[in-house]
Amino acid sequence: MSNYQAPVKEMLFAVNELAGLAEVSQLPDFGDATLDLVEAILNEAAQLAADVIAPTNVIGDTKGTRIEDGTVRVPEEFAAAYREFTAGGWGGIAQSAAIGGQGLPYVVGLAVEEMWQAANLAWSLCPLLSQGAVHAIEDHADTDLRELLLGPMVEGRWTGTMNLTEPQAGSDLAAIRTQASRDGDGYRITGQKIYITWGDHDMTENVIHLVLARLDDAPEGVKGLSLFAVPKRLINSDGSCGELNGVSPVSVEHKLGIHGSPTCVMAYENAFGYLVGEPNRGLACMFTMMNHARLGVGLEGVAISERAYQQALAYAKDRVQGRAPGHPGRVSIIHHPDVRRMLLSMKSQIEAMRAVTYVTGACLDHALHHPDPDARARYQARVDLMTPVVKGWCTETSQSLASMGVQVHGGMGYVEETGAAQHYRDARITTIYEGTTGIQANDFVGRKILRDGGQALQTLIADIRAVDADLARYGDALGTIRGGVADGCDQLAGATSWLLASYERDAWIPGAVAHSLLMLTGTVTGGWQMARAAVAASDHLAGDAGDREFYEAKIITARFFAEQIMPMAAAYRRAIEYGSDTVMALSEDQF
């Protein structure tokens, strides 16, 4: 099994040249985020990821979690890694300095987070959920509650969770039944929640659950949901932890992967909770957390693919099998064209996904910190548009990439001890939690495209087309890439026009074409970012740059994406333009 080494050079390239660190660092508050500082931070994080966190990955997969004396026990190695993580202040890296964080840009936080995810996906979910909970509390809780909770949460002394799902209410939050009743200054929460990631554990002294529930007099549906913060242990007025509250883990799920992450059924029995934000506005509060988490899960698609790639690459360089033209004797399998095809398919799509995710992250920095309100609105529209694409496309792509990681190993890939299979099993959750791909696709088409008449998407398409002039500067050298982006753009523009012209005549069209349009958008934006990468690399090569091998590889990798991945765009468009007739034609019995 290969260890994980964060691809710091790749990450820096994406943060700096594609996500525009220079512009981000001109935003108020981010002046310190120079390239040198970011490089130092990434190197430090890479070391922690490789030396401390990555070695716990197999341990978590093998040992799993269990409930003992009413508490979830996770592997002790996880707690040791968590202690080093919090001691370094990593949990608050992109949290604002006002609440005790490091105050670095979100895009820098993404690069760091990718490392924890790749090192140990199951473990990384604990800080991921905690950071989401911090955002929701920071944005929506009143001053007293913020003061009570944020310090220990940013520090990492307490962790946070997100409690939405109930047995009858998965994608459909309107069906939530958990009840909340006023009790003095607080509330009493009663109900059952399922699929609660890191719902309980023994790594910290307290866990803050953010819980969607209904007040006694609340209206039906999603407009009757309120958000509550329910601590595992009651919090004394001095901020110390007191008795256990009325919330406890009932069981942990036996899952396909992420065995080290306790997925809990949680029972709330008259548990004391604090209201977060306004009554009946819980969904809006939860969306703050959810959108953060959706970008984070999209990033998981990048991270687990990178881990699978590193494992496959190490094997392909090591395993000797067969012969190849021009080579005397037997060769390592990286010499075989079909193995190279798989590795390049992984490499090119990982780099494309990373760029799309980081660029979206930088947009979030601008959306939150840009001095100009119009600019903030423009960036926010891009973030809103791209969040379901990052979540849906990166995680769907990670399924095929983790599978290729297994395939490169041949029979060894199917043997658990090799490690490739764990990445494959772990990756499989990413298209499901924080909203399935179907939910992302419906959000993308319904809320992000149709609601503004396609304006945000048209702006994106115009931005993509603008790269053409840069590509043209390099003539034939980037000709394939230029053709690929132009074609992909035409497909996306055509499919979008078709949707806008067609959806009003048939209520089934948005749902029927949503998946393909999401994948089409991911593919084209991925190709766009690879094209930008190729231009940046060409600029470096035209100068006196060192690292020529790196920049040359970048151009070849972008070309592979244009040749082998971008042709999918036309296939998605054709599928879209057939609309919903066939999808809806079968009766239930005809399936």
Add this chain to the structure above:
Amino acid sequence: MSNYQAPVKEMLFAVNELAGLAEVSQLPDFGDATLDLVEAILNEAAQLAADVIAPTNVIGDTKGTRIEDGTVRVPEEFAAAYREFTAGGWGGIAQSAAIGGQGLPYVVGLAVEEMWQAANLAWSLCPLLSQGAVHAIEDHADTDLRELLLGPMVEGRWTGTMNLTEPQAGSDLAAIRTQASRDGDGYRITGQKIYITWGDHDMTENVIHLVLARLDDAPEGVKGLSLFAVPKRLINSDGSCGELNGVSPVSVEHKLGIHGSPTCVMAYENAFGYLVGEPNRGLACMFTMMNHARLGVGLEGVAISERAYQQALAYAKDRVQGRAPGHPGRVSIIHHPDVRRMLLSMKSQIEAMRAVTYVTGACLDHALHHPDPDARARYQARVDLMTPVVKGWCTETSQSLASMGVQVHGGMGYVEETGAAQHYRDARITTIYEGTTGIQANDFVGRKILRDGGQALQTLIADIRAVDADLARYGDALGTIRGGVADGCDQLAGATSWLLASYERDAWIPGAVAHSLLMLTGTVTGGWQMARAAVAASDHLAGDAGDREFYEAKIITARFFAEQIMPMAAAYRRAIEYGSDTVMALSEDQF
């Protein structure tokens, strides 16, 4: 968890209307294989699959296998199912009557075999391998050895295995080191084999291992391999089993899936063996077995996808979540367009894969039994061409279909108890064993296309084009399907012409484009068979046929394939025509 019910009506349709049972039953020896008889057989097999074999699937996954006292122990439920299976004579269903089989066509055997595979993939590997061993012995062993081994093997009292792989020799059989020395009338075999499926078990009194090894004076490479039959227990002159031979299981692998199938490391220490066929011609003998097994593993792609589909369909009909246009109240998720898209994607590709596999199976019946030698040669050429496509394309497709099966379940899909995850884990082996997809693709391009200058493939393309006239008879009603097949055919023909014109100038081209060409061929032949199915269904509907819902569904399903799957053909072709430059451009360090 849903039980498995074999789709007998679908299978009969594929055997009868697509694979041409009427023509097959006109072959010498198959006169009894009337539609009525085949229907009765499939119904009987379906009952055994549902009642006896399918219930062992989760048991095998949970209990796994272990070595105890030098023998592999499999779950006792497996042995009970195996007893019922052999008592019914199912192991010999498609073996010739001359050796004690039922003498039914291979294509009928495929339909029956699909049931065992879907019911319990891990368990089904034992009869699959045994039947392959019987073929190799029947075709290549001398009379005495055939008489010694075939009776008990066809009856199912003994099982068979296939021993190729060694630690240094996976895809690369030239690297095999296991040694064989002459000893009286027999041979002594010494060496170690790995990844031996059902290499040992406690279900039968004996196991016959077919082992590739090198005679003392053999040349290097694949031309020095001979095939030996090595029994677990020595066989007495009266055919009874005697002492243990010098072959034993060393360990069983801890695998991602098919936990009920013991994958063994086998140690041969001076084990007594019989030579099968000529010395140094072992590879040819093994290929008899391997080609049989490759079609069988392609069929596994169909079977595991069908099982995953049934599970997902049952869940989609049962699970209530959300609302849908035109429906008051909450609906079962089968009403949501994106869920229907996933289910139809599964259904249409399963039916396409099944048709391609069965049609290839019927070609094998003609290749073996047609009275006209020219016809036999023509059919054999088609079987040779299609074997890697059936193996590669069906198993690759099964990866995404088993994944969709998980996805339809949302969070429940990731919980092992649901059962969807087992199908996903089990399916993952199919692209690896009996030759990885890369090996199939190289076989397809190298041996099956370039060696005859593309003749067999051009003949296939011409056959595909011939369906156009039938489709035209139904005008607009089958217009989308007609357009889809025509376009797919153009893409396949174009890519083939490009390959034939290009491969001589660049030795890397065949390997670089092989995977895409294999997938392109699978996609287009799948669409072709769905088009044939739509024509047959339209013919029925034009008459007085009952089952109108079935035939209408068939047309809609074929249209879905044409709309959503066939557009991939153009993407594969574009990727192919970029050739090998980019794939081969990176140095090892640049990955």
